[in-house]
Amino acid sequence: MLVPTALICVAVIAAPRWAGGDDLSAAAAAPESPGPRRGPGPARTSPSPAAKPKKTTVKPSATHRPPHIPASGPGTFTVARAGASSGNGNAYRVEVEDGSGVDPDAAAAQVAGILAAPRGxxxxxxxxxxxxxxxxxxxxxxxxxxxxxxxxxxxxxxxTHGEVNCRLSEVVMVNLKRWQQGSPEFHGPLADYRALIVNHEVGHWLGHGHETCPGKGQPAPAMMQQIYGLKGCVSNAWPYDTKGHYLGGPAVP
Known part of the structure; x- marks a missing residue:
């Protein structure tokens, strides 16, 4: 969806109410200080001051910093090179906006893996x-x-309020914010949330409508707008479970 995948611990906040759900669909260390400078002449010694406890500031590792999300871009896209795909059926193309910071080929590899997954x-x-x-x-x-x-x-x-994805006919617009940050309502790795985005939007493309939670404690359907809250269900990115059962729910009018 389309809209909106391992996790840094962050404060969970309530998702804002946007006009859509997961989608809308139309059809480093500080430098070391230099040592004391000495002037000419013999060195003098002086009593050492009492040792003071050191204050240590722990800086977050660069690998754990949230990626920068440009608010807007040029509106031009780079097409990913064709790589692994799950078959010779439906032809699809992956494009990434220039300046977004996302590698098109890496993103395409993730999309291909999602589309080929047995639970997809x-x-x-x-x-x-x-x-x-x-x-x-x-x-x-x-x-x-x-x-x-x-x-x-x-x-x-x-x-889309700068927050969610949308689909216009054959074009799925994945909001960079959702691709890079996931959703505050989804409890799982970012890779799983990316799978939810793809599965949700491709589900629309295949003709599936929105569904809602089938019951407390059950997996949320991939076609559910999970960014609005799970309504008692648990986060889930896939249309099918490991035994091949469809993870659906009541249709949303």
Missing amino acids: WAHAGAHSFHQVADGPAGLVIRIATPGTTDRVCATGNMN
């Missing part, structure tokens, strides 16, 4: 997907800054 829409050979770098593609997955996502989605009369 490729379950039991029901669907297959083939990544292309040029030529026709019936599905285009674009990772874009919040500002660009808003502008594109607005052409379909959808207000």
